[in-house]
Amino acid sequence: MTELTKTLELKLVDPNAHKRRKLRETREAYKHALQDAFDARCTTQTEANDVVVNYDLSGYAKNVLKKYVPQLTTTYNAGELHDDHPVRFTNEGLRFDHKPENAIEWYVKIPHHEDYHLWMPAQPNPEQRGWLEALNAGDATMGESRLFERDGTWYLHVTATRDVEERSEVSAEERTPIGVDIGEASLVTVCHRDDHGSPTAPELWADEGKTVRRHRKTYFTAKRRLQTRGSERIAESFGNDVWRQIDDVFHRVTRKVVEYAESVENPVLVLEDLTNIRESMDYDDFMNRRLHGWGFAKLHAQIRYKAVEKGIPVETVNPRNTSKECHACGEVGYRPRQATFKCTNDACWMGEYQADVNGAINIADRYLSGESHSREHTDGDDSAEDGGRLTASQDTQADATKQETLGTYAS
Template identity: 75%
Template sequence: MTELTKTLELKLVDPNTHKRQKLLETQDAYQQALQAAFAAGCDTQSAANDVVVEYDLSGYAKNALKQYVPQLCGNSYDADELHDNHPVRFTNEGLQLDHQPQNAIEWYVKIPHHEDYHLWIPARTNPEQREWLEALDADDAEMGESRLFERDGTWYLHITVTRDVEDQSEASADERTPPDESGEPCLAGLDRTPIGVDIGEASLVTVCHRDGSGSPVRPRLWADDGKAVRRLRKTYFTAKRRLQQRGSERIAESYGDSLWDQIDDVFHRVTREVVEYAESVENPVLVLEDLTYIRENMDYGEYMNRRLHGWGFAKLHAQIRYKATEKRIPVETVNPRNTSKACHACGEHGSRPRQATFRCSNDDCWLGEYQADVNGAINIADRYRSGESHRRSDRSSRQKAGDDDSATDGASLTGPQDSHADAGTQQETRGTYAS
């Protein structure tokens, strides 16, 4: 493994008037603090702290200044003067990313304004850096310093990210498939074996594929892990409610972070094992359900919506995609419509008398009853085999309108919101990486 560092580029998407004003306030306060600390010749962090502590900035910006100004004043750069357009720097704890792949704008970033005020703003990303962003979102990469700046009326973020990357020499040239222009391994000339990946609540993940004769083979279910995650999430919601009733908001938040870390450990292990399963299949292609359709079709009442929208579909998808990419295994998506309702043997719709059981309604079908999640995984693979697939770089989807442009619930245990209510301009439908 080799440790690599890359600067990720994000373009903030049309902040509304309120958020643009807050960004300008942050920029102005940062420039004033930087100029004052530089003019005072602060060559130690302690000296810089005495100056910047008075300014209306978040602790993340102040800490970045305390590290940066001593470098300017002789330790590293020995600068004679400052230009007036330095980017606003934040230490590595300052920013937070949220991934919403069901939206036309997939990524949201939380930018600190001052100690008790943060802004959630949607952002466009460089498509070539998608794998790095997904690794960062899945906690398999480490965020370093970030820089916020404005150019010609548009706001940008540059984020330094470090991660371990598998050495190219570890895989022989014969084992790799050259990528096409989109960066995905090229499928031309290869007889790919579609592996259906069904993500659910009963079984966290289920995979299955067909052999050369068309028979489903080697299904694998991570049902025990589904139970473990359900138990942790139930514990979280119960404990959070009780702690909030006692006024212990900070303890509730800390407790939630601890439980999510445990859930994330399960996600990482399971998605790694999914990719290992794919490696054992000749010429595999992992086939996932397109989250665009999954989220739009979820409406099962308040209780079930809370469970399903917080289940972690987006995080599991992201981890599978980037881990598969590291192993040069292609990933495609298909419309999930009726994959859990149709019989993989005859195509007729059936029922689920129990969570884990699918019953075909066709009396002439040999199937009868079948494991429901395996049936769904086979249908997902078959949908790709029939010729349907959606390249993520080509997909254009409608973003649901919300009360503001903060991220929506789904990729995390609790939905992030701006610190102050902001009924801003609703985001328009936009194509991926549109200007």
């Protein structure tokens, strides 16, 4: 086991004038408190506390200053302060909220005054999505955070830590690729080939797919009804509840996927590369996946971070036609029914096959055919996979609604 630490980068998305003012207030109060405690040459927490206690700052920021100022004056023996210190908060100060149904999916709670905080939409570095999933699930620990402004944009940097297992030293050719297909009927399907090249041990999570579809349908129906009645807040809290249940299903399944990989010798989990998904799919197919498959990126991010924890490598491959080609002969076939793939090649021994398993084997095979995008995941990074964003106008609208709703969270 090794401990992995990372600084997660988030950009606060278009704070309105009110929130900008609050952020600046926090920054100014922090700056003055820091300067005062520093000028007073506070060398102990108690001395620093006596100074910073007078400022209109959150306790999470004051607690950082109480520790930080004595370090500056004693350990570092600093002569003067840098001009642009970020505002720091202790680990308890921050909280994340994930709303996958919104265009801006992540929200962060930033401490402001003693008992007042701001909920703000935030755009994470897409490479670090897995870390946010891990934090959200309690599988990573949050450390100190830093708030700062650069060229008019506000950023939040958060340190996070988790335990990971060392990855075994095995070459790519010696690994057994496990294809991971994310679908509609079966939420996730995994399969790999045995030593003789035969597809073996397919595992499908079809019931979970059904459960997620049911939750999602309930949510959208109820949301529409509540919104027409003007009950935005009830819709919001109802939504939170439903998404939490869906998230529970996701975590259960992604844990099983990684367990599956652990049962195979020298495994590598192979996922479809979502960065190319727009180019590689025709429009209808893409929209279909986007609308029904909003959980795509979330499932991928969870699989990635859980695999890294177990020292299992993850690779991505070109997703083009993985669901349309026959895994035996490579010919493009069709689906007479949702769960069935039919090969149209007369010379091929394969007639009909379980469609999701066929897709999973195709995905696994692309790793061996050299179509995989080799990316280093040893540091626990996640590849960019924003799947598909909604259009800009929808973004803005969703954001505006959100800010309004979240205004009520600020106590």
